[in-house]
Amino acid sequence: MDPQQLRTLTAVVRLGSFSEAARELGYTQSAVSQQVAALEADLGTVLLERRPVRTTEAGERLLEHAGPLLLRLDAARADVRRLAAAPTARLLIGAAGASVTPRLAHALAEVRSAYPRLDLTIDQVARADITAQVATGALDLGLVDGVAAPSDPLALPDAGPLVTVAVAEEPLAVALPAAHPLARRPGLALADLADARWLDAPDVAMDLDRLRTVAGTDGFRAAARYRGGEVRGLLALVAAGHGLALLPATAAAGAADVAAVPLRSPRLVHRTELVHGSLPDGPAALLVRLLDGGRPDGLSVGPSAGRSAGFSPLAG
Structure with a gap:
């Protein structure tokens, strides 16, 4: 599972919009759509309904894991940087x-x-x-x-x-x-x-x-x-x-x-x-x-x- 795709998914859900997520993340809207689609292909299930944007049951379950996973990745990066600072x-x-x-x-x-x-x-x-x-x-x-x-x-x-x-x-x-x-x-x-x-x-x-x-x-x-x-x-x-x-x-x-x-x-x-x-x-x-x-x-x-x-x- 690609962490960046996971970050993109969480941004889309939080903002309720692919275009708003693209603006926040600095991507094009098509790039955001492609990242979400690639994550869905990786997991073999639909995570978001597109119009309106809302999570499926599988998407809700993934979001329960996303916060702790992304936090630990950010913590690992910060921990290594502190050692080298x-x-x-x-x-x-x-x-x-x-x-x-x-x-x-x-x-x-x-x-x-x-x-x-x-x-x-x-x-x-x-x-x-x-x-x-x-x-x-x-x-x-x-x-x-x-x-x-x-x-x-x-x-x-x-x-x-x-x-x-x-x-x-x-x-x-x-x-x-x-x-x-x-x-x-x-x-x-x-x-x-x-x-x-x-x-x-x-x-x-x-x-x-x-x-x-x-x-x-x-x-x-x-x-x-x-x-x-x-x-x-x-x-x-x-x-x-x-x-x-x-x-x-x-x-x-x-x-x-x-x-x-x-x-x-x-x-x-x-x-x-x-x-x-x-x-x-x-x-x-x-x-x-x-x-x-x-x-x-x-x-x-x-x-x-x-x-x-x-x-x-x-x-x-």
């Missing part, structure tokens, strides 16, 4: 939400001391995209965060030979309005909050699908959706009564008119990890060594330090 003074880190911790900030200061001309950029990236962007070389390093049992590593999607280093682990708290009837409780059980109104904020707080999974119950209805990346904006919505949110305790605390009640059950923590591929000597490699050789905020160096990325959806 010359040292650089650039450091591009992707982070979601409030995942830049004090420990990481201090480690970055040490890196800047070693590389005074360092061009450092920390970009806000959606949680779901960070691992793939590190694997394909779009990011030098990525900060992933999510919910896990104490000292357990996060589960990451299979995106190539990536490694993670534990950066921080801290308790979770339910953020709710200060006047809420539960605001004075010493702790809360997640299962008891299934019928409450929640804020769906996947880039800042624990996402609602994950809440249902860890609580082992349905519910956790989204009263409103917050697509911003700032915790402050989310807490303003909490304070105004738009819904609850589950956050790292330090992120939930200190906001006006918001109570941060510790999560007592199930026993979970918010964990932050740095994910990377093979690294030539330079700022990124130094940062990894600094983090891997120390004690993450609030926990001992545990099983995630230096581990390979796993094969299940990202905890969050």
Whole structure:
């Protein structure tokens, strides 16, 4: 199976048009049609109905494989290029939400001391995209965060030979309005909050699908959706009564008119990890060594330090 034909097929399906796919890929429309036809001949089945453009059952099944296959090819290319790359003074880190911790900030200061001309950029990236962007070389390093049992590593999607280093682990708290009837409780059980109104904020707080999974119950209805990346904006919505949110305790605390009640059950923590591929000597490699050789905020160096990325959806 030719990877380029597979990329062409995915572009046609995503754009819903042979001509739009040709424009995006820089081909003629006839070249796009020929590539799709060649892929169909190779597999011995029709993948697309042409007018209108839509996938057949076989085409749908192939697309389920296409994303992971193309990602692994891009990751392999990036991994080999990293090994051959010359040292650089650039450091591009992707982070979601409030995942830049004090420990990481201090480690970055040490890196800047070693590389005074360092061009450092920390970009806000959606949680779901960070691992793939590190694997394909779009990011030098990525900060992933999510919910896990104490000292357990996060589960990451299979995106190539990536490694993670534990950066921080801290308790979770339910953020709710200060006047809420539960605001004075010493702790809360997640299962008891299934019928409450929640804020769906996947880039800042624990996402609602994950809440249902860890609580082992349905519910956790989204009263409103917050697509911003700032915790402050989310807490303003909490304070105004738009819904609850589950956050790292330090992120939930200190906001006006918001109570941060510790999560007592199930026993979970918010964990932050740095994910990377093979690294030539330079700022990124130094940062990894600094983090891997120390004690993450609030926990001992545990099983995630230096581990390979796993094969299940990202905890969050």
